[in-house]
Amino acid sequence: MGMKGLTGVLLLGTLLVAPAAWSAEIHGRSSTQLLWFNNDYNSRRETDLAEYLRLSVTNLDKAGKASIYGYGRMTQDLNNGNGFNSRLYYLYGEYRDLFDKVDFRLGRQFVNEEAGTAIVDGAQVTLKNVGPVAFSAFGGRNVIFDLDNEGGHGGNLALGVSAYLQGFKATDFEFSWFRKWDDWDIAQDMLGATFKQYLFNNIKIYGNGRYDLTAETFNELLGGIKYFPLANLIFTGEYYQSYPTFDSTSIYSVFAVDRYREAAFRVDYTINEMITLNGGYTAQFFQEGGKGHIYHLGCILRPIDPLQLNVEYDNNQGYNGSTNGIIVDAYYDLTKALQVSGGIAYDVYQRDSLLQDEIARTYWLGGKYKLNKSMTASLRVENTVTDQFSSNVQGRFVFDYDF
Amino acid sequence: MKKWFLATLLITVTTFSVQMALAEKMSHKEYATTAISDCNSCHKSEGVAPNHEGDWVRGHRVLASKAGSNCSQCHDQSFCLDCHSGGGIDRDLSTRNYHNDYVPKSHRSNFLSLHPVKALDNPQSCNRCHDASYCSECHSRFPKGSLRIKSHLMLGPNHQKYAPALFEHATEARRNLQSCQACHPDGDVCVQCHSAKLGGTNPHPRNWGSISDNYRDRAGSKVCTKCHLPGTY
DSSP, X not given: OOHHHHHHHHHHHHHHHHHHOTTOEEEEEEEEEEEEEEETTTTEEEXXXXXXXXXXXXXXXXXXXXXXXXXXXXXXXXXXXXOEEEEEEEEEEEEEEETTTEEXXXXXXXXXXXXXXXXXXXXXXXXXXXXXXXXXXXXXXXXXXOSXXXXXXXXXXXXXXXXXXXXXXXXXXXXXXXXXXXXXXXXXXXXXXXXXXXXXXXXXXXXXXXEETTTTEEEEEEEEEXXXXXXXXXXXXXXXXXOOOOOTTSGGGGSOOOOEEEEEEEEEEEOSSSEEEEEEEEEEEEGGGOEEEEEEEEEEEOSSTTEEEEEEEEEEEOSSOEEEEEEEEEEEESSSSEEEEEEEEEEEEESXXXXXXXXXXXXXXXXXXXXXXXXXXXXXXEEEEXXXXXXXXXXXXXXXXXX | OHHHHHHHHHHHHHHHHHHHHBSOOOOOGGGTTSXXXXXXXXXXXXXXXXXXXXXXXXHHHHHTSXXXXXXXXXXXXXXXXXXXXXXXXXXXXXXXXXXXXXXXXXXXXXXXXHHHHHHHHSTTTGGGTOOHHHHHHHHTTSOTTOSOOGGGSSBSTTSOBOOGGGTHHHHHHHHOHHHHHHHOTTOHHHHHHHOGGGTOOOOOOTTHHHHHHHHHHHHTHHHHTTTSOTTOO
């Protein structure tokens, strides 16, 4: 049975398991969608019927500690010959608070620690409430999503352990290790650390870093400070650097690369209930003297209660190209149940100095209607106009049922 | 004297920090539907900055790390995966979709044409959500020469060759080697010139002498023998 079939069976399995758990509470969302778009690979129109399902089965035991969570999708192409496809994002059983100290998760799950992030078919165990430090470990098959299908194979594994502070209000710290195998060979060996500290009621300092044990270098390093003199005003300053490292099973891992650095400054200001502003500047530093500049301005306006207007402008004068664009979105609540919205994205960009400016415009309109407490229907249609396409229409109709 | 001063400073800072820190985090579950603008009313007085400000998309990677993270009190895993792996159940009307996958706001207007510029900014940004095979699987579906790569525009009937004499490719490759990997996942074109078997140009970084054993220990002979004869590395 291929991976496609397996995912389908697992998705159906969640539905079958649910009724058997008589004492359980079953909640989730069924989202039935019709999507139509231009398939870039064969330049033909494609229409897909999709079913997204999120499910939680809780209170499987008397104490309410055992649960099952699932999330996945199935799609059927109706006219372009791509057929049936499915993707399982997660499906795991959880048992929390064993002796008030241990949490277990078993199954497919998204795991996140500073040293690495993965979707694994495996287990995660967390030991908590044993002092100021909690511990977590996960391991399993590393799930890799390619364009349409899962692209991993038997020898893809991921393992991670972390220790982190628990029970502190103003201080967070985590130290973690992440290892990834590719076809049974060690592909990545990373150490990670992250911290956050609030000071004096108006300062937050934070940082994180990833150290590649194979390349013996910091893969990523971030340090930042936020100063909020008023409840509605936040200044942010950040330094970030990265040194690209590759899986050690790839030939690219032995090649020399350049370090990238950036320094960012940003302000967020909520003037009142009607106006929120933000703006920032990022200086980019590429090795060998290259520089780039990114400017960003944004605002959220609520001039009257049912209307919200978002405007974002950003200008990137990069070392290798430039982008200059604006996004405007508007939302209007016609009634309590009906929201209409629309927007424009307008981008002018230049890939490099040898090429001319190109312009891309996307216009979209949408509407959402809440039929009752548990059912919502929505429609979004967008048209993108570019140098390649005088019109590229795509859209989706969605019917959500919350249960 | 200097040591005493440093020790006193360290103890003072530690004591102060612990005092600042020692307090239980509260659950946020019941505030999940509260407007973000209302968060300040509690958070400012407690010395905790709101973490969902306008810069949230870029800033959340630090917050979402496990240390003290309470994201799961308000968000399911699906909330993360809708952006990071192209889900779609928590999408709103402003969320775009690329085929069946839903994409974050960074994938704006004509992202197929724009993504080379974005990808060359911060080399790590794409890898946060996409495995290298995601890039190469897409690039391999386009005919050779149809992708406009700066250093490839000079040579070949379909612009599918780079121009080594201009040294352009070396600068590009060092700056964003992921872009090479997107079309040449096995690096076969690189080893045509960089192989030690042929006496080619050494591509290793300056500190190679101190780290080469790390690669040999982890990936065995799989990588080394692409360019070196067995026993010569």
